[in-house]
Amino acid sequence: MGEDAAQLLGVRREELRRVRGQTGDPALPRVLTQDVNLVVPKNRGSLFTAVWRPDRSPAVATDDTPGEFLLDHTRPYVLWGYADAADAFPADRLDALSGTDLQRLVLDRTAGWAPALRALIEGSDPTTVNAIRLRSATPVGAWETGPVTLLGDAIHNMTPMAGVGANTALRDAALLCRMLTEVEAGRMTLRPALHDYERQMRGHGFAAVRQSLRNARQTGSTNRVGRAAFRTMLRAIGAVPPLRRRMAAQLGQ
Numbered sequence: 247m248g249e250d251a252a253q254l255l256g257v258r259r260e261e262l263r264r265v266r267g268q269t270g271d272p273a274l275p276r277v278l279t280q281d282v283n284l285v286v287p288k289n290r291g292s293l294f295t296a297v298w299r300p301d302r303s304p305a306v307a308t309d310d311t312p313g314e315f316l317l318d319h320t321r322p323y324v325l326w327g328y329a330d331a332a333d334a335f336p337a338d339r340l341d342a343l344s345g346t347d348l349q350r351l352v353l354d355r356t357a358g359w360a361p362a363l364r365a366l367i368e369g370s371d372p373t374t375v376n377a378i379r380l381r382s383a384t385p386v387g388a389w390e391t392g393p394v395t396l397l398g399d400a401i402h403n404m405t406p407m408a409g410v411g412a413n414t415a416l417r418d419a420a421l422l423c424r425m426l427t428e429v430e431a432g433r434m435t436l437r438p439a440l441h442d443y444e445r446q447m448r449g450h451g452f453a454a455v456r457q458s459l460r461n462a463r464q465t466g467s468t469n470r471v472g473r474a475a476f477r478t479m480l481r482a483i484g485a486v487p488p489l490r491r492r493m494a495a496q497l498g499q
């Protein structure tokens with residue numbers, strides 16, 4: 247694993263209720279209860295918000311949800327994550343901070359931000375707030391292909407700042423599946439098929455790692471010029487749907 251890129255604080259939820267026939271929260275503006283947002287202020291840090299809406303019947307009845315489950319995914323909620331460079335946090339004691347302490351820390355860091363964003367953080371249940379140390383895998387070259395191979399985070403763990411870790415794991419799985427199908431059909435033998443899988447997987451996997459690390463470093467940077475450029479790019483992507491589609495298509499390329 248490489249260096250810590252940033253810390254993400256407060257993967258948490260603000261439960262949404264039914265308001266006037268819509269899933270929402272009267273205390274929060276619609277943009278926070280309907281959309282995905284990335285807030286990049288001029289000086290440092292960033293805040294990501296997203297909405298979870300369950301679209302399946304729960305496998306576990308809500309009242310019986312085991313205590314060890316971190317989140318109840320059977321009801322809609324808004325989640326937020328505040329990120330900054332690792333050295334912007336009290337690294338030596340971050341793990342010891344309670345959810346309430348972490349919430350207070352994020353509120354301190356976001357003093358002066360839009361009141362709705364602070365209301366989202368402040369209104370959160372502290373038991374759902376926690377700190378995550380972001381790490382990024384160091385790219386590796388080819389190894390001698392054997393009977394065991396790797397996919398997903400086991401080989402190319404990345405920061406969540408590009409939002410493609412799980413997507414890349416699924417891409418690996420689909421590629422491996424295609425290769426094994428070739429073997430099953432007698433068009434390839436096992437070792438060359440696995441070797442080819444590993445070559446392609448390292449290519450797209452570590453491209454995604456580099457992208458997510460660039461984004462994490464951007465988040466942790468205090469360079470005002472770089473942040474201004476990043477904000478301008480995000481605004482353009484948000485305003486121009488073809489740009490947004492192009493960026494999504496390029497993730498992990």
Ligand SMILES: Cc1cc2nc3c(=O)[nH]c(=O)nc-3n(C[C@H](O)[C@H](O)[C@H](O)COP(=O)(O)OP(=O)(O)OC[C@H]3O[C@@H](n4cnc5c(N)ncnc54)[C@H](O)[C@@H]3O)c2cc1C
Binds near residue numbers: 400411
């Ligand atoms: C805060 C955060 C936000 C993220 N957001 C996104 C996002 O928006 N989009 C996205 O694409 N990705 C996102 N990711 C990344 C994504 O979660 C991971 O990349 C993805 O889960 C990797 O899948 P995996 O199957 O490789 O590994 P995992 O999901 O880690 O699965 C490995 C499984 O193996 C189990 N296991 C481990 N050891 C053993 C053992 N010895 N025996 C049996 N079982 C074992 C583990 O318990 C685990 O269930 C995010 C990650 C974080 C931390």
